[in-house]
Amino acid sequence: MTKFCTLTTMATTLLAMAMGAPISLAAQDGDIKPGVYAWFNGASPDKRSPAEIAGQCARAPHVHYPDGFMAAKKLNTKAGNDGGAPYEFQGHGQCQFSSGQMSCDVVSGAPGEGGRSGSREAAYRISASDHIILSRPGGDDIGAYIPCDIQELDQTADDGRNVLDQIVVRDDDGPLPDLDRTSTVSE
Known part of the structure; x- marks a missing residue:
């Protein structure tokens, strides 16, 4: 069994709320499907080791939901070990991915807290290694x-809670990503 404080050995995800929602490899009709992702700032995402990706997924996952809602979360081991929610919101928003363009309206913190807000836009492309690369209008990669x-996130913690369920949970009764728990990637 896995403690929430030892989740750093799990798969990919992110915290960089500044750039919007997670995106999936399995595009349908130009749109990106919902899923759980790791975010890495800067260029050269292909140079990330599996351990780095797993750690980012476990510590700071981004979740993109079917209705366009995005959540950037961060592991809070103290809260998780004390019986509270092990993942807290770092940011959230509404994001659209279409025809190679991402557009997000984001807010820092949890829904209803009234954090800093802003809009983010970027181009995106899917690399040969299935990473979703965001770039500025001039072509410089953002991350x-x-x-x-x-499968790595779909584990039971010592307190009996499922880690993946804790990552994707929403407070607003909105739709959850349809995750294939037999798959090794978000799809």
Whole structure:
């Protein structure tokens, strides 16, 4: 069994709320499917080791939901070990991915807290290694979303709670991503 404080050995995800929602490899009709992702700032996402990706997924996952809602979360081991929510919101918003363009309206903190807000836009492309690369209008890469290994996140913690369920949970009764728990990537 896995403690929430030892989740750093799990798969990919992110915290960089500043750039919007996670994106999935399995695009349908130009749109990116919902899923759980790791975010890495800057260029060269292909140079990230599996351990780095797993750690980012476990510590700071980004979740993109079917209705366009995005959540950037961060592991809070103290709260998780004390019986509270092990993942807290770092940011959230509404994001659209279409025809190579991402557009997000984001707010820092949890829904209803009234944090800093702003809009983010970037171009995106899917690399040969299935990473979603975001770039500025001039072509400079901002960073990349890398799909998390769903099987690694789909574990039971010592307190009996499922880690993946704790990552994707929403307070607003909105739709959850349809995750294939037999798959090793978000799809």
